[in-house]
Amino acid sequence: TQLLEQSPQFLSIQEGENLTVYCNSSSVFSSLQWYRQEPGEGPVLLVTVVTGGEVKKLKRLTFQFGDARKDSSLHITAAQPGDTGLYLCAGPPGSGNTGKLIFGQGTTLQVKP
Amino acid sequence: ETGVTQSPTHLIKTRGQQVTLRCSSQSGHNTVSWYQQALGQGPQFIFQYYREEENGRGNFPPRFSGLQFPNYSSELNVNALELDDSALYLCASSLGPGALAEAFFGQGTRLTVV
Numbered sequence: 001t002q003l004l005e006q007s008p009q010f011l012s013i014q015e016g017e018n019l020t021v022y023c024n025s026s027s028v029f030s031s032l033q034w035y036r037q038e039p040g041e042g043p044v045l046l047v048t049v050v051t052g053g054e055v056k057k058l059k060r061l062t063f064q065f066g067d068a069r070k071d072s073s074l075h076i077t078a079a080q081p082g083d084t085g086l087y088l089c090a091g092p093p094g095s096g097n098t099g100k101l102i103f104g105q106g107t108t109l110q111v112k113p
Numbered sequence: 114e115t116g117v118t119q120s121p122t123h124l125i126k127t128r129g130q131q132v133t134l135r136c137s138s139q140s141g142h143n144t145v146s147w148y149q150q151a152l153g154q155g156p157q158f159i160f161q162y163y164r165e166e167e168n169g170r171g172n173f174p175p176r177f178s179g180l181q182f183p184n185y186s187s188e189l190n191v192n193a194l195e196l197d198d199s200a201l202y203l204c205a206s207s208l209g210p211g212a213l214a215e216a217f218f219g220q221g222t223r224l225t226v227v
Contacts, residue, residue, distance in 0.1 A: 004155075031212055042115065042203050042218025043156070050213070088155050092212035099146055099210040100169050103155030 002027040002093045006104035013079055014112050021074045021107045023089035030092060032072045033101070034063055037086040046074075079111045115139070117206050119219035126226055131192045134222045138185040138206030144168070145187045146216065147179060150201040162187060163210040191224075199226045 007022045023032065031050045035043035047056050049065035049072060056063045060083075062075040072089055086108050090101040116139040126132050138145050144163045148156035158171035162181035176192040185206070191198060201223050205216035 006155075033212075041220050042117070042205070044115070044218070045215055048213065048215075090155070099144060099161050099163075099207065099212055099214065099216075100158045100171065101146075101156075101212065101216070102158070103148075105153075105155045 002029075002091075002102055004089055004091065004102055004104035006087075006089060006107050008107060009105065010108045010110075012110040012112065015080055016078050017111075019076050019079055019109070021076075021087055021109075022071065023073070023104050024071045025091075026070065027093075028069050030069070030094075032065060032069075032089055032091040034072070034074055035088040035090060037088060037106075038084075043086075043088055076109075079109075081111045081113050084109055084111050115217040115219065117204065117217050117219040119202075119204055119222050121222060122220065123223045124225070126194050126224065128194055128196060128226055130194050131190065132194060132224065134189045134191075134202050134204075134224070136187045136189070136204035136206070136219055138187065138204075139217055140185055142185060142206035142208055142217070144207045144210045144214065145181055146205045146207070147187075147189045148203040148205065149173075149198075150203060150221070152200070156203055159189070161210060168210050194226045196226050199224060 034046045037043040052069045054065045060077045090103040146161040147159040150156040160170040181187040201221040205218045207214040
């Protein structure tokens with residue numbers, strides 16, 4: 001069974017600090033996605049990474065897919081209170097491109113003003 | 114605003130009862146996936162429907178069943194409710210069944226089984 005392990009599970013920081021969230025697996029994923037979920041809402045897709053070693057930037061957020069496609073990271077620069085939420089990584093199991101997604105358990109980020 | 118709506122938003126049922134949760138997908142989205150999210154956890158895949166046929170199922174018992182209709186709506190039915198079924202149930206619609214087709218999630222239905 002493919003699993004995605006996220007760390008840390010909970011992060012509380014001050015506005016302006018930088019942070020990195022990790023998503024690791026012992027298995028290869030054909031792609032990985034990052035979502036943000038706010039209380040009372042469903043997850044919203046932030047980015048999809050497909051190629052090993054790929055780096056994508058979304059304003060202050062930087063996403064990286066590991067060279068071996070077994071891990072990914074999300075780095076936030078100068079965090080703001082609006083970044084508060086649950087961050088989830090997810091990917092399709094196996095080497096295929098199915099719609100089924102395996103999710104990590106999530107990282108709860110709290111950014112204090 | 115994802116264009117995917119779920120109803121009801123909250124629901125309380127008694128153990129042993131049956132429940133039907135509804136999802137209205139974005140127009141034109143022929144694929145819908147359902148997930149169960151326990152408190153403090155990531156979503157777990159229940160099943161996916163593509164063009165009104167089941168297209169993959171996660172590790173959930175047969176008492177979890179679904180339907181997808183031609184009008185881009187779908188249902189998740191759960192029979193013989195158990196206390197552990199208490200969770201947020203999410204549906205996600207997409208233009209196709211592949212992982213690279215962006216999934217748009219609804220706000221979820223919070224089910225409490227007492």
